[in-house]
Amino acid sequence: MTDRESWSAGLPVLPRPLVMGVVNVTPDSFSDGGQHATTDAAIAHGRMLQAQGADVLDIGGESTRPGATRPLVTEELGRVVPVIRALASEGIAVSVDTMRHEVAQAALDAGAVLVNDVSGGLADPRILAVVAEHGAAYVAMHWRAHSEVMQQLASYDDVLVEVRDELAQRLEDAVEAGVDPARLIVDPGLGFAKTADHNWELLGRLPELAPLGVPILVGSSRKSFLGSLLAGPDGTPRPVQDREDANVALTTIAAIQGVWAVRVHEVPASLDAIKVVTRWRMDSRSGDGRPAGSVGAP
Numbered sequence: 210m211t212d213r214e215s216w217s218a219g220l221p222v223l224p225r226p227l228v229m230g231v232v233n234v235t236p237d238s239f240s241d242g243g244q245h246a247t248t249d250a251a252i253a254h255g256r257m258l259q260a261q262g263a264d265v266l267d268i269g270g271e272s273t274r275p276g277a278t279r280p281l282v283t284e285e286l287g288r289v290v291p292v293i294r295a296l297a298s299e300g301i302a303v304s305v306d307t308m309r310h311e312v313a314q315a316a317l318d319a320g321a322v323l324v325n326d327v328s329g330g331l332a333d334p335r336i337l338a339v340v341a342e343h344g345a346a347y348v349a350m351h352w353r354a355h356s357e358v359m360q361q362l363a364s365y366d367d368v369l370v371e372v373r374d375e376l377a378q379r380l381e382d383a384v385e386a387g388v389d390p391a392r393l394i395v396d397p398g399l400g401f402a403k404t405a406d407h408n409w410e411l412l413g414r415l416p417e418l419a420p421l422g423v424p425i426l427v428g429s430s431r432k433s434f435l436g437s438l439l440a441g442p443d444g445t446p447r448p449v450q451d452r453e454d455a456n457v458a459l460t461t462i463a464a465i466q467g468v469w470a471v472r473v474h475e476v477p478a479s480l481d482a483i484k485v486v487t488r489w490r491m492d493s494r495s496g497d498g499r500p501a502g503s504v505g506a507p
């Protein structure tokens with residue numbers, strides 16, 4: 210488990226991948242929309258995920274599900290800031306899931322240690338200067354456009370190479386804006402301008418992101434490519450709440466490939482899987498001799 214303090218010197222590196230627990234304070238997220246929509250419910254949920262062993266909590270106030278419409282800035286602020294302030298004041302390491310510089314600014318002022326920007330700075334480039342000023346950590350996720358149009362851009366000759374090249378550009382922009390290179394993280398952005406096949410290919414080739422030179426975060430939890438993989442005989446996708454077991458398999462796959470962190474809605478089973486992989490990797494006959502978290506680590 211990490212706390213706020215352990216982020217002050219740079220990104221925490223544990224002997225295992227970190228678990229980022231998701232708290233969506235939204236009425237409409239595909240994964241948990243409406244479940245933690247009030248401030249009190251979101252704070253309670255965050256405390257529960259932390260008690261279950263989450264290393265960092267990712268608080269989001271904008272749904273990024275395909276086709277979602279964007280909240281007003283004031284709405285997003287009202288959703289996330291009180292939750293971040295409360296959890297951070299308890300010493301919990303908190304991340305804000307936002308694409309907006311105003312929200313990043315308020316979240317960092319309220320005690321967040323990390324800005325998780327699913328647009329990697331493309332939606333609102335001013336976010337990078339805010340992160341730089343605060344000396345905060347920053348996740349640059351691979352993204353091509355806002356939710357309503359992103360799936361029209363799910364076209365690649367080689368998805369891994371194009372995602373890597375586009376992420377390299379996002380990292381360059383961040384460093385140019387003054388973000389500390391030692392606090393940068395990349396995320397291939399499963400489901401964002403990606404088909405299910407693209408997601409599977411990225412999940413199979415994570416070590417090829419290593420040349421980016423920064424730690425890797427992966428978010429597969431509850432996503433629709435799992436729903437379609439596990440569809441019933443009539444083709445009905447597996448409901449969101451019944452995709453957890455499969456996601457634990459994906460946590461395992463990501464951990465074996467040495468990612469720095471996974472972003473999940475349910476903590477305990479993914480944390481167990483990570484502990485299993487980490488123990489297994491300690492055995493030189495089964496591991497590759499590199500510590501967990503080494504993919505992409507500088």
Ligand code: PMM
Nearest residue numbers: 238239240325327350396398399428
């Ligand atoms: N996915 C969602 C939202 N934020 N952030 C990162 N870094 N990576 C992701 O894959 C990601 C994200 C999708 O929505 P959810 O909050 O309902 O999981």
